[in-house]
Amino acid sequence: MKIKVIVTLKNGVLDPQGKAIQQTLNGMGFSSVNEVRQGKFFEVDVNEKDEAKAKIKVEDMCKKLLANLVIENFEIL
Amino acid sequence: MKSAVIIFPGSNCDRDMDVALKKFGFKNEMVWHDDEQLPKSDLIVLPGGFSYGDYLRCGSIAGKSKIIKSVVDFAAKGGLVLGICNGFQILTETGLLPGVLQQNKNIEFICKNVFVKVNNKNNKYFNSIDKDILELHIAHNEGNYFCTSDELKMLKDNDLVAVSYCNEKGEVNEKSNPNGALQNIAGIFNKEKNILGMMPHPERMIDKYLSGEDGSIFFKNLLNNFK
Numbered sequence: 001m002k003i004k005v006i007v008t009l010k011n012g013v014l015d016p017q018g019k020a021i022q023q024t025l026n027g028m029g030f031s032s033v034n035e036v037r038q039g040k041f042f043e044v045d046v047n048e049k050d051e052a053k054a055k056i057k058v059e060d061m062c063k064k065l066l067a068n069l070v071i072e073n074f075e076i077l
Numbered sequence: 078m079k080s081a082v083i084i085f086p087g088s089n090c091d092r093d094m095d096v097a098l099k100k101f102g103f104k105n106e107m108v109w110h111d112d113e114q115l116p117k118s119d120l121i122v123l124p125g126g127f128s129y130g131d132y133l134r135c136g137s138i139a140g141k142s143k144i145i146k147s148v149v150d151f152a153a154k155g156g157l158v159l160g161i162c163n164g165f166q167i168l169t170e171t172g173l174l175p176g177v178l179q180q181n182k183n184i185e186f187i188c189k190n191v192f193v194k195v196n197n198k199n200n201k202y203f204n205s206i207d208k209d210i211l212e213l214h215i216a217h218n219e220g221n222y223f224c225t226s227d228e229l230k231m232l233k234d235n236d237l238v239a240v241s242y243c244n245e246k247g248e249v250n251e252k253s254n255p256n257g258a259l260q261n262i263a264g265i266f267n268k269e270k271n272i273l274g275m276m277p278h279p280e281r282m283i284d285k286y287l288s289g290e291d292g293s294i295f296f297k298n299l300l301n302n303f304k
Contacts (some may be wrong), residue, residue, distance in 0.1 A: 013223070014257065016184045065141065068134055068170070070177045071223060 001046055004077040006064060007018045008039035013071045042066055078103050078303035080120040083148070083154045085110045085139040090125035090161065090280060097280035098122070101296040108143040119303050120157045121148055123164030125216070125278060134240045135178060136166030145171055157201060157299075162217055165264070165274030174265055174274045175232070177226030181217070182257025188216040190289070191255055192202070193240040193263045193277055194247050200270035201302045202239070210247045211240075211291040213277035215255060215263075220276040222258040222265075232265060239273055240264040 009015050015037050022036040044061065049055040055076050067074040080103040084091045092250060098105040100119075103189035106116045128247045139145075145167075152173060158167040166173040181187055192210050195203050224232070232238055242261040244253040253260045256276075264275025268303065282292030 014179065014182065014221070016180050016182055020184055065133070065137065068177055069136070070175075070225065070228075071179065 001048055001051060001054045003044045003046055003054050003063060005058060005073050006039055006043060006075045006077065007040040007042070007062070008075070009037060009066045010073055017063055078120075078300055079116070079118045079120040080105045080122060081107075081108045081116050081143055082122045082124055083108050083142075084124070085126070085128035085142065085163075085167075087128045087130055088124050088126035088163070090163075090278065091148065092279075093280045094122050094124045094161070094283060097292065097296055099121055099281050100141070100283060101293070101300050105301060108144060110144050113143050115144070115147045115149060116212055117149055118151075118156070118213065120299065122216075123158070123167050125162030125164060127162055128167065133217070134170065135271060136163060136168075136170040139167045140170035145223050152272050154268075155271050157161070157193065158270075159202070159276040161214075161278055161280065162220075162276055163243040165276055166255075167218065168272065168274040172243065173229040173272055175265055176222055176259075176265070178217075178219045178276070179221040179223050180219050181255075183219050186216075186294065187220070187255050188219045189214070189255070189261075191215050191277060192243050192245055192247070192253070193275075194243040194249055195240055196238050197236050197266070197270075198237075199236075200273075202270075202273050202299060204286065204298065205301060206294055208291070210243060211277075212282065213279055213291055214281040214290050215277050217256070217276055220256040220258065222262040223277075224259065229259065232262075233270055233286055237268065238262055238264075239266050239267045240277070
């Protein structure tokens with residue numbers, strides 16, 4: 001079963017790449033862009049048939065490796 | 078005075094560190110990350126570099142290596158653990174030190190000499206160093222130290238900010254901050270001060286003709302603790 005995870009920077013944490021993307025978009029003429037925050041997307045294929053159980057495992061993976069909880073939040077889709 | 082330098086796939090300052098440690102009298106051994114046992118050592122060094130190509134987050138994958146469990150045990154018994162640059166990133170990712178090293182504020186790889194102020198000499202890394210300001214080298218893309226306000230308070234209350242970026246006169250200000258690090262933090266200790274993580278590379282400053290010798294001062298002092 002494939003479980004999808006999005007990892008994003010917490011609010012207030014500096015995102016220099018997001019800032020550079022926003023400035024580039026503004027420079028390209030997309031003047032309505034106020035802010036861009038960059039994150040990560042993971043697709044984890046877990047050997048598990050029960051979705052709830054798979055998600056519990058992926059949550060553990062997020063806490064231990066996929067996200068750094070000092071600066072990042074994760075969301076299991 | 079025995080030391081060991083751990084090599085991860087992508088480490089690139091491991092041999093510089095080996096040369097530096099041996100130059101000042103350490104009997105150094107190199108240890109592969111996939112080993113489980115550390116040799117009997119007084120000092121363990123996690124060197125600089127780009128372990129696992131900085132995949133996921135700098136230091137995050139190296140932080141799960143087999144050898145790390147032994148490093149954690151060694152540190153828990155009071156052994157000295159020094160993490161330089163990527164080694165500092167690995168220490169934060171393993172939780173041995175608080176906080177995280179984020180991408181530099183200006184999104185540039187920074188490679189230059191900097192000055193750092195030694196804030197605390199009540200430890201084995203800086204105890205008999207006469208100078209308060211050291212000139213060392215930095216080379217990193219992710220050296221922008223960040224931690225929560227609670228962690229910062231803990232670091233301050235316990236005097237654990239080991240070194241701060243400053244100018245030649247020792248003034249710690251925004252202008253002397255190369256990478257946007259919180260309060261110019263360049264290196265920190267754990268509570269017991271046996272673990273030191275810092276972005277600057279002392280091993281690159283051990284030759285008066287090539288670079289400068291403030292790194293020599295660091296290693297000589299470290300060695301003196303084991304004489």
